[in-house]
Amino acid sequence: MTSEAQKQTASAFGYQWHQRNAVEDPGFASHARDWLYKQFGEVRTAPWLKGKMLDAGCGAGYSALQMFGEALNQVDYLGVDISNSIEVAEQRFKERGVKGRFMQADITNLPLPKDHFDVAISNGVLHHTDSTEVALKAVASHVKPDGRFLFYVYRKKSPVREFTDDYVRGLLQGMTPEQAWEAVKPLTKLGIALGELDIDITIPEDVPLLGIPAGKMNLQRFFYWHFCKAFYRADYEFDGMHLINFDWYAPKNAHRQSPEQVRQWCAEAGLAIEREFIDEAGIAIIARRT
Numbered sequence: 001m002t003s004e005a006q007k008q009t010a011s012a013f014g015y016q017w018h019q020r021n022a023v024e025d026p027g028f029a030s031h032a033r034d035w036l037y038k039q040f041g042e043v044r045t046a047p048w049l050k051g052k053m054l055d056a057g058c059g060a061g062y063s064a065l066q067m068f069g070e071a072l073n074q075v076d077y078l079g080v081d082i083s084n085s086i087e088v089a090e091q092r093f094k095e096r097g098v099k100g101r102f103m104q105a106d107i108t109n110l111p112l113p114k115d116h117f118d119v120a121i122s123n124g125v126l127h128h129t130d131s132t133e134v135a136l137k138a139v140a141s142h143v144k145p146d147g148r149f150l151f152y153v154y155r156k157k158s159p160v161r162e163f164t165d166d167y168v169r170g171l172l173q174g175m176t177p178e179q180a181w182e183a184v185k186p187l188t189k190l191g192i193a194l195g196e197l198d199i200d201i202t203i204p205e206d207v208p209l210l211g212i213p214a215g216k217m218n219l220q221r222f223f224y225w226h227f228c229k230a231f232y233r234a235d236y237e238f239d240g241m242h243l244i245n246f247d248w249y250a251p252k253n254a255h256r257q258s259p260e261q262v263r264q265w266c267a268e269a270g271l272a273i274e275r276e277f278i279d280e281a282g283i284a285i286i287a288r289r290t
Contacts, residue, residue, distance in 0.1 A: 053075040059081055060088040122135075155258070201217060203217065203222075271285075
């Protein structure tokens with residue numbers, strides 16, 4: 001039974017991934033490739049890239065295409081998503097000349113065999129379910145022993161930013177996706193205004209009460225990490241920046257977790273971590289199913 005929170009999350013992402021002008025922003029695409037490489041390394045030539053691949057929460061197929069490109073043609077790819085974004089994913093795969101099959105389903109209750117896939121990926125998805133832990137363990141159960149599971153989840157931020165995230169997200173819940181898209185635009189414009197100032201500030205000493213470290217930081221990034229997500233990159237067009245803000249605030253389900261939690265869940269799911277990348281935004285893992 002799909003919860004109301006999951007239905008809302010699916011609706012938000014279904015709307016988002018149909019905004020192809022934002023997704024195809026050249027700056028967005030370039031940054032996404034660099035970001036995925038930073039998280040997971042060079043996976044296109046990995047020896048474990050073979051057999052059957054599950055993309056759990058494929059969205060518009062964006063992450064898989066950016067991570068693996070035409071190397072996807074050497075696997076039997078199945079993209080699954082709870083939203084109707086699979087329509088966009090199928091179209092994008094065809095445009096790129098990449099083979100793939102797609103299915104609309106809940107990744108926490110997949111109608112698929114256990115111990116079946118050689119590779120599973122879930123980039124920025126597990127935290128958009130009712131429980132990150134449940135979703136992680138559910139997807140892991142479909143991976144064969146000695147198969148690989150690659151995933152990325154949000155990390156907990158400083159306390160004021162955590163409060164603001166939940167406050168804004170709560171305000172958007174009574175809106176349609178179209179209304180939420182418009183409501184977030186002033187935040188996107190604020191991020192641009194702060195970024196274009198190009199001012200650095202110096203925090204004289206750590207502020208433990210607010211989770212703020214000492215040191216020099218760009219004003220926009222200081223605001224972004226510690227008070228409110230208002231994304232800015234000079235090489236992005238407006239729609240690309242706006243997509244990132246909408247992606248963060250619109251879905252009701254958007255859990256944040258600690259590295260310690262993720263490590264514990266992996267151990268309980270029989271996943272041996274081979275690569276772990278942690279930054280302010282999130283936690284990326286490559287793990288082998290034992």
